[in-house]
Amino acid sequence: MKRRELLSGLLAVPAVPIVAMTRPETLTTRKAVFEEVGDDVRMTLALPSLIRARDTDALKSIDSSFDTTLRYSMRVWEYGTREMVTSRVVVVKIRRDPWKKRYVVSRRGEAGWTKRFFAKREAAVAAATSLTRQKIASVAQLERSEAGGPYYFIELLALRNPIDDPADKDGRARGRGGGRDLEWFSRLVDTLAGERARAEKVVHIRTNPFYLVP
Amino acid sequence: MERSERRTYAVPWWGRLWVRVVAALALLGTLCVGASAYLVNLAVDYFDARVGDTLAQAQAVTREVEPFHHELVDSQISAWQARTALMAARFSTQPGAPQQRLERLFDAEQDLVQLRVELASGTTLARDREDEFPQAEFEWFDVTAPLETQAGRSTGQLQAVFRIDPAIDARYQRLGEIKRGLVVEQESRVAVEDAVERVLGIASGLVLLLSMAAGFAVARATTRKATELSRVMTAVADGDLAVRSAAKGADELGQLSAAFNDMLDQLQRAQDRVGYLQRIGAWQEMARRIAHEIKNPLTPILLAVQQLRDKDPGLSKPFSKLLTTSTEIVEDEVEALRRMVSSFSQFAKVPQVRTEPVALSRVLDEFERAYGHLTDEAQDVLDVAKPTPDPVLVADRQLIKQVLVNLVENAVLSAREAGRSPVRVEVSAHVDVDAVELRVDDNGPGIPAGRREAVFEPYETTREQGTGLGLAIVKKVALDHRGDVWVDASPLGGARFCLRLPRAPAD
Numbered sequence: 001m002k003r004r005e006l007l008s009g010l011l012a013v014p015a016v017p018i019v020a021m022t023r024p025e026t027l028t029t030r031k032a033v034f035e036e037v038g039d040d041v042r043m044t045l046a047l048p049s050l051i052r053a054r055d056t057d058a059l060k061s062i063d064s065s066f067d068t069t070l071r072y073s074m075r076v077w078e079y080g081t082r083e084m085v086t087s088r089v090v091v092v093k094i095r096r097d098p099w100k101k102r103y104v105v106s107r108r109g110e111a112g113w114t115k116r117f118f119a120k121r122e123a124a125v126a127a128a129t130s131l132t133r134q135k136i137a138s139v140a141q142l143e144r145s146e147a148g149g150p151y152y153f154i155e156l157l158a159l160r161n162p163i164d165d166p167a168d169k170d171g172r173a174r175g176r177g178g179g180r181d182l183e184w185f186s187r188l189v190d191t192l193a194g195e196r197a198r199a200e201k202v203v204h205i206r207t208n209p210f211y212l213v214p
Numbered sequence: 215m216e217r218s219e220r221r222t223y224a225v226p227w228w229g230r231l232w233v234r235v236v237a238a239l240a241l242l243g244t245l246c247v248g249a250s251a252y253l254v255n256l257a258v259d260y261f262d263a264r265v266g267d268t269l270a271q272a273q274a275v276t277r278e279v280e281p282f283h284h285e286l287v288d289s290q291i292s293a294w295q296a297r298t299a300l301m302a303a304r305f306s307t308q309p310g311a312p313q314q315r316l317e318r319l320f321d322a323e324q325d326l327v328q329l330r331v332e333l334a335s336g337t338t339l340a341r342d343r344e345d346e347f348p349q350a351e352f353e354w355f356d357v358t359a360p361l362e363t364q365a366g367r368s369t370g371q372l373q374a375v376f377r378i379d380p381a382i383d384a385r386y387q388r389l390g391e392i393k394r395g396l397v398v399e400q401e402s403r404v405a406v407e408d409a410v411e412r413v414l415g416i417a418s419g420l421v422l423l424l425s426m427a428a429g430f431a432v433a434r435a436t437t438r439k440a441t442e443l444s445r446v447m448t449a450v451a452d453g454d455l456a457v458r459s460a461a462k463g464a465d466e467l468g469q470l471s472a473a474f475n476d477m478l479d480q481l482q483r484a485q486d487r488v489g490y491l492q493r494i495g496a497w498q499e500m501a502r503r504i505a506h507e508i509k510n511p512l513t514p515i516l517l518a519v520q521q522l523r524d525k526d527p528g529l530s531k532p533f534s535k536l537l538t539t540s541t542e543i544v545e546d547e548v549e550a551l552r553r554m555v556s557s558f559s560q561f562a563k564v565p566q567v568r569t570e571p572v573a574l575s576r577v578l579d580e581f582e583r584a585y586g587h588l589t590d591e592a593q594d595v596l597d598v599a600k601p602t603p604d605p606v607l608v609a610d611r612q613l614i615k616q617v618l619v620n621l622v623e624n625a626v627l628s629a630r631e632a633g634r635s636p637v638r639v640e641v642s643a644h645v646d647v648d649a650v651e652l653r654v655d656d657n658g659p660g661i662p663a664g665r666r667e668a669v670f671e672p673y674e675t676t677r678e679q680g681t682g683l684g685l686a687i688v689k690k691v692a693l694d695h696r697g698d699v700w701v702d703a704s705p706l707g708g709a710r711f712c713l714r715l716p717r718a719p720a721d
Binding site: 193 | 280283284287291353355378386387389390393394395398402405406408409410412413
């Protein structure tokens with residue numbers, strides 16, 4: 001076993017109980033509306049806490065025409081089990097268009113990017129922080145039943161301006177400077193400093209359970 | 215014993231050498247590691263401040279750059295508006311058909327996506343490059359300018375749609391990412407600094423612990439030897455010469471321990487030698503007195519018995535027979551006493567050793583000539599092997615020959631008593647650097663390992679007819695030569711007596 005693998009294993013040991021305790025069922029529950037539209041199961045849910053009206057830094061960033069990226073990671077779980085049915089990711093970007101003096105909300109779904117334009121910032125923020133009739137699964141992926149189950153729920157991880165690991169961008173291992181020892185030292189420091197912020201804002205919730213009627 | 219215990223345990227634990235060495239190592243290690251950690255901490259703080267300044271400057275740069283983008287956008291819009299007004303003016307003033315004028319204007323402007331003219335008459339003229347700049351990939355910006363008025367009436371308007379250079383927006387978004395990264399770095403500085411200090415603290419602690427453990431091990435190993443030597447010296451001072459130091463190793467303390475043990479061995483041997491010689495001396499004195507006290511009345515007893523036998527008138531045959539038998543018994547016993555007295559006298563009169571350099575071969579030759587054949591039996595064998603080269607001993611030649619005679623006779627008598635036939639005795643020599651070991655091997659019954667020391671004590675013998683004085687004389691002579699004698703098992707099946715004698719210094 002290489003030294004790096006051994007140290008990674010040792011460092012990962014304390015995280016095991018934490019990971020084991022982080023079950024989707026233990027997350028805060030938010031009420032969402034589920035609909036069956038054609039072959040799709042769709043969800044409507046608002047997450048205003050991602051960009052609050054009093055978050056001046058976030059609003060200032062939007063007004064300065066920088067893209068504010070919202071990444072919604074949705075996982076469909078069967079309630080009472082640890083089986084994930086399906087998952088999908090939706091990326092939304094909001095910014096003020098300096099050319100046309102309006103707010104643009106871009107959304108990347110299965111069909112590519114779509115844009116909506118707003119004159120008011122509040123409307124644009126509300127649109128960006130809401131998932132409206134968002135497809136979460138195909139009907140075929142879920143089982144129909146009476147009220148006895150099975151039930152499903154959505155685990156939703158919403159990140160505002162997620163920070164990607166540099167290794168994801170250019171393929172280089174994350175490290176500060178050269179040298180294996182320095183790389184190890186950096187990893188140890190990162191571990192002791194706690195998990196570095198993955199995003200400016202993180203909202204991790206679960207929805208109320210739902211089921212498909214026969 | 216009490217003195218020894220008092221000397222060993224009177225020192226309190228904090229006064230012991232190993233405790234003080236470990237404490238000194240711990241203090242030095244703490245000082246070194248602490249100083250290093252302090253300097254590293256200073257370096258971390260220094261570079262953290264430098265990084266903080268750099269981050270602050272970088273954030274200031276991004277703040278300064280932000281307005282440039284907006285100014286660039288506004289300037290670009292103003293430029294497009296001016297160009298559109300200019301195109302409207304040119305369209306109104308240039309000659310030619312409207313469509314031709316529109317096409318000339320459109321061809322001259324490469325960043326135009328569309329150029330459209332709506333005349334007052336209701337006619338609309340248009341040219342575009344939508345295929346080249348599709349809206350799905352490019353942002354468009356449209357500007358409208360009125361055509362020149364004629365007689366106070368509008369003649370129409372010109373609408374230009376420009377392509378927004380995507381590189382402008384892309385550069386700005388990259389700036390946004392950099393700005394967010396700078397904010398994250400700035401916010402995590404304190405946590406990272408704390409983590410670095412914790413890592414350094416842990417590493418310093420581990421280094422200190424390891425160095426203390428290593429120091430403890432080394433100090434214990436070193437001071438344990440010193441403690442062991444101290445214990446042994448205390449025991450020796452209390453008169454216990456049997457104690458030995460258990461400290462080992464190739465270092466100075468190990469060598470000192472080995473030398474001290476050698477010294478104790480020599481001291482022990484000297485003490486044993488002196489003790490043995492004192493015992494022998496006492497036995498010799500006692501033998502001399504016994505011999506003197508017994509020898510004197512033997513002759514009158516013998517004469518008296520002979521007179522009794524001679525004066526027998528022979529009146530009674532039974533009485534004469536009884537008298538003859540009794541006098542023969544008395545004469546036999548007197549003769550036995552005389553032999554014993556002779557042995558005692560011989561033992562009591564072992565002469566003083568007068569050493570001189572003498573070649574071993576000469577001693578062995580003279581012994582072989584004097585001894586002749588081993589026994590009366592022709593098949594019995596005495597084999598004398600002389601070493602080459604011939605070593606020179608510092609010895610009393612006559613006494614060494616006497617010792618060899620005693621050893622060989624002892625071997626022959628032991629073998630005979632054990633019923634060995636033929637009797638075989640070998641005399642050989644093993645030459646060392648500073649001594650010669652004379653060996654007398656026999657095929658007798660040998661001597662059990664538990665009795666090999668005791669046979670040299672006076673009046674200790676394994677033979678029925680032995681007096682127990684021959685080997686005592688041998689040992690006394692050996693010790694008087696500053697040599698030694700001992701018994702081993704012989705390859706011939708019996709005993710091997712080894713007599714170690716010193717070699718001449720110049721040999």
